Amino acid sequence: xxxxxxxxxxxxxxxxxxxxxxxxxxxxxxxxxxxxxxxxxxxxxxxxxxxxxxxxxxxxxxxxxxxxxxxxxxxxxxxxxxxxxxxxxxxxxxxxxxxxxxxxxxxxxxxxxxxxxxxxxxxxxxxxxxxxxxxxxxxxxxxxxxxxxxxxxxxxxxxxxxxxxxxxxxxxxxxxxxxxxxxxxxxxxxxxxxxxxxxxxxxxxxxxxxxxxxxxxxxxxxxxxxxxxxxxxxxxxxxxxxxxxxxxxxxxxxxxxxxxxxxxxxxxxxxxxxxxxxxxxxxxxxxxxxxxxxxxxxxxxxxxxxxxxxxxxxxxxxxxxxxxxxxxxxxxxxxxxxxxxxxxxxxxxxxxxxxxxxxxxxxxxxxxxxxxxxxxxxxxxxxxxxxxxxxxxxxxxxxxxxxxxxxxxxxxxxxxxxxxxxxxxxxxxxxxxxxxxxxxxxxxxxxxxxxxxxxxxxxxxxxxxxxxxxxxx
Ligand code: SAH
Ligand code: F3S
Numbered sequence: 351x352x353x354x355x356x357x358x359x360x361x362x363x364x365x366x367x368x369x370x371x372x373x374x375x376x377x378x379x380x381x382x383x384x385x386x387x388x389x390x391x392x393x394x395x396x397x398x399x400x401x402x403x404x405x406x407x408x409x410x411x412x413x414x415x416x417x418x419x420x421x422x423x424x425x426x427x428x429x430x431x432x433x434x435x436x437x438x439x440x441x442x443x444x445x446x447x448x449x450x451x452x453x454x455x456x457x458x459x460x461x462x463x464x465x466x467x468x469x470x471x472x473x474x475x476x477x478x479x480x481x482x483x484x485x486x487x488x489x490x491x492x493x494x495x496x497x498x499x500x501x502x503x504x505x506x507x508x509x510x511x512x513x514x515x516x517x518x519x520x521x522x523x524x525x526x527x528x529x530x531x532x533x534x535x536x537x538x539x540x541x542x543x544x545x546x547x548x549x550x551x552x553x554x555x556x557x558x559x560x561x562x563x564x565x566x567x568x569x570x571x572x573x574x575x576x577x578x579x580x581x582x583x584x585x586x587x588x589x590x591x592x593x594x595x596x597x598x599x600x601x602x603x604x605x606x607x608x609x610x611x612x613x614x615x616x617x618x619x620x621x622x623x624x625x626x627x628x629x630x631x632x633x634x635x636x637x638x639x640x641x642x643x644x645x646x647x648x649x650x651x652x653x654x655x656x657x658x659x660x661x662x663x664x665x666x667x668x669x670x671x672x673x674x675x676x677x678x679x680x681x682x683x684x685x686x687x688x689x690x691x692x693x694x695x696x697x698x699x700x701x702x703x704x705x706x707x708x709x710x711x712x713x714x715x716x717x718x719x720x721x722x723x724x725x726x727x728x729x730x731x732x733x734x735x736x737x738x739x740x741x742x743x744x745x746x747x748x749x750x751x752x753x754x755x756x757x758x759x760x761x762x763x764x765x766x767x768x769x770x771x772x773x774x775x776x777x778x779x780x781x782x783x784x785x786x787x788x789x790x791x792x793x794x795x796x797x798x799x800x801x802x803x804x805x806x807x808x809x810x811x812x813x814x815x816x817x818x819x820x821x822x823x
Contacts, residue, residue, distance in 0.1 A: 356382040357391035361408060362399025364600065365554050366436055368505040369459060370397045373435065375497050376465050389419060393431045393469065395455075398438035400520050402702035409438050413450045420452060431455060431472050435462070437524035443482045458482035459510075460526055463492035484526045490535065496542050502753040502782050503765075504548035508536050508563065508584065509555030514603060516630070517641045517708040518670065518701060521556055528557060533579045533587070534566030540588055549782055550596035550751055550765075551588065553581070559602040559611055582610030589620045595784055596751060598769070600626040601668075604644045607652050615660040623660050624694065624768045627653070628668035632687030633680035636673050639712070646687050653691050664694040664739065664768050671728055672701045672721030674712035681724050688731055694739045694768055696732045700725050733794070740770065740792035747802055748772070750787040752780045771796040 356377055358370045373395065374384050388394050394416055399405040413434070420430040433455035434446050440458035447453055454472055457465055461481040468479040490507075511528045512521045540551055555561060561581040579587075585597055597620050604627060614621055627649075631637050634645045644652070656663050669684060688696075700721040703710035743766070750772045752764035762780060764772050764787075773796065774787055787799035 353381055353383045354392040355385040355390070356393045356395070357385050357388045358395045358397055359388065359412070360397045362397075362401065362405060362436065364505055364552065365507060365510070365556070366397050366399065368507050368554055369436070369462060370395075371498070371505075372493050372496075373397070373462055373465055375494050376462060377469065378497060379494065380466055380469060388416065390423060390426075390428070391430065392428075393433065394419075395433040395435050398434060398436035400437035400441045400524055400704075402699065403704070404702070406438050406441075409434065410449065413453065417450070417452050431469065433457065435459070435465075437520065440482050440524040441520060444480060447478055447480070454478050456480040456482065458484075459524070460484050460489055463487075463489040488529065488531075490531050496539055496546070498546070500543050500546040500548040502548065502751065503550040503552065504543045505552050505554050506536065506539055506543060507531070507554045508581075508599075509558050509561045512556040514557065514643070515641060517639065517712075518673065518704065520704045520707060523706065525556055528560065530555075530561050530563040530578075532564040532566070533584055534564075534568070536563065536584060537566065537587060537591075540591055540594065544591055544593045547782065549594065549784075550598070551594060553585075553588075553597070553599040555599075556601060557603050557606060558599045559608070560606040580608060580610050582608070582612075582614040585611075585614045585621055586618055589618045595620060596767075597621050598624065602627050604629070604642075604649050604652050607656065612656055612659045615656060615663060622767045622769070623663040624666070625656065625663065626666045626668075629687060629691075630668060630670050631673065631676070631680070632684035633676065634683075636676050636680050636683075639675055640670075640673060640709070646683060649687065650690060665691060666695040667691075667693050667697075669696060669698040669728060670701050671698065671724040672716035674701070674709055674716065675714040676701075676716055676724075681727075685728065685731060688728070688735070693732060693735055695736050698725060698728050698732060737792075737794055739768075740794070740797060743770070743789045743797055744792045745789060747786050747788050748797075748799070749784050750774065750799065751784045752776070752782065754781060766797065773798045774801060776801055 358373060360366050360370045385391050396409055396412055398409045416432055420432055423430045431454045434453055435457045439456045446456050455468055461483055464481055472479055509530045511526045513528045515522050559581050562578045565577055565579050588597055629649050630640055630642060632646045637645055748766045750764035750766060752762050754763055755778060756763045756773050760775050761773050762776050762778060766772055772787060785805045786802040788802055789797050789799045791798040
């Protein structure tokens with residue numbers, strides 16, 4: 351059989367981006383090549399998000415559009431296999447086939463290694479395939495090794511699932527129990543990604559800072575230490591991979607920010623000084639109703655400890671406004687926490703009741719217009735903080751890792767240590783390397799810079815630049 355085409359549309363978080371790439375890897379041996387267009391693809395998969403009601407509803411409107419494409423393809427004598435993967439698939443299962451009977455395949459996040467088998471079966475029969483198991487075997491052991499070329503920045507899942515059960519959140523139900531991949535597997539995958547062109551790795555997990563993976567066999571039994579590695583240890587080891595320039599990780603839970611990881615921010619130059627640390631609220635009453643394991647003072651203490659270890663560290667965060675029972679004074683506490691800690695960037699959401707979660711059944715649901723008004727106030731404050739931070743960058747010199755061509759010709763686009771996009775006039779041969787850049791203009795979401803003198807003629811090996819740009823006393 352010749353090449354068939356596969357189109358995967360990804361919604362939601364970075365882990366879904368990683369998963370979509372792995373699904374494409376898994377289907378490549380069946381002869382599938384990826385295409386940007388759904389129109390006449392042989393297999394179309396929606397990799398979905400269930401976190402808020404709006405995210406889940408998007409899936410059904412997208413399915414309506416695909417239904418027409420599928421019918422058109424049939425009229426032309428072809429067949430389009432239409433699949434739903436991700437957290438909506440996990441949460442709704444058979445319900446998807448009831449609401450959208452033209453769907454052929456429903457597969458949950460823990461069953462992706464079974465996807466090739468499901469497609470082979472579908473080639474032979476028209477009976478819809480559904481797999482929303484939490485299989486005893488780990489998909490990571492059965493998915494093929496990462497195959498394609500990598501971009502400069504790559505994602506690597508090291509941990510998946512969540513046992514925290516925040517009362518508003520569907521993730522523990524859709525992604526399942528916490529699981530950490532063995533450290534040796536992570537190191538192998540990281541080396542492959544770097545060989546394929548990656549210069550920056552973002553380690554992913556729903557509770558990534560609670561990572562505790564089995565130590566690689568090569569490190570035991572003669573070396574001291576426990577049978578498992580925490581994230582700090584893993585990062586220290588990843589940092590020794592030649593060619594890898596930058597390491598990030600997301601998403602962290604405040605009380606899992608342990609001493610070893612905080613020390614890594616002090617000791618590992620490749621670990622970027624920018625951490626996503628969701629607070630959700632600044633009110634102790636609300637945090638307790640959310641079943642969070644930290645109060646506002648605890649969050650402040652953790653942020654301070656990290657700043658002590660790495661003074662130039664910056665934080666991003668997630669906030670929910672209008673959680674059931676949130677009064678005006680509680681919301682003011684959130685604004686105060688934001689002012690006290692100071693965030694470079696943050697995502698904020700109106701509370702969205704999710705079926706099956708404890709908070710959805712709580713009394714004192716907050717009216718929509720109150721949520722909307724609070725969200726506006728919070729976003730205004732967060733926007734001001736972000737603009738202030740960017741303005742303070744103006745005139746300074748930052749290390750920029752170049753990722754790709756810019757939209758304007760002669761321009762390339764990279765990122766600062768704080769992940770801010772930086773536009774610079776420079777040759778494309780710099781893509782994949784780090785250079786020192788003077789920030790000449792700050793915008794709300796990006797910076798514009800100029801290569802520092804001495805940078806303009808030739809490409810300097812990036813490792814040297816990194817240690818110079820990032821060197822601290
Ligand atoms: N640690 C997780 C967080 C998952 S959800 C991870 O990275 O995978 C991302 C953010 O969505 C949460 O931090 C929370 O702020 C928000 N969120 C989750 N459930 C929500 C709900 N029911 N309503 C509104 N926002 C929600
Ligand atoms: Fe969700 Fe809370 Fe876990 S936000 S992913 S239940 S830490």
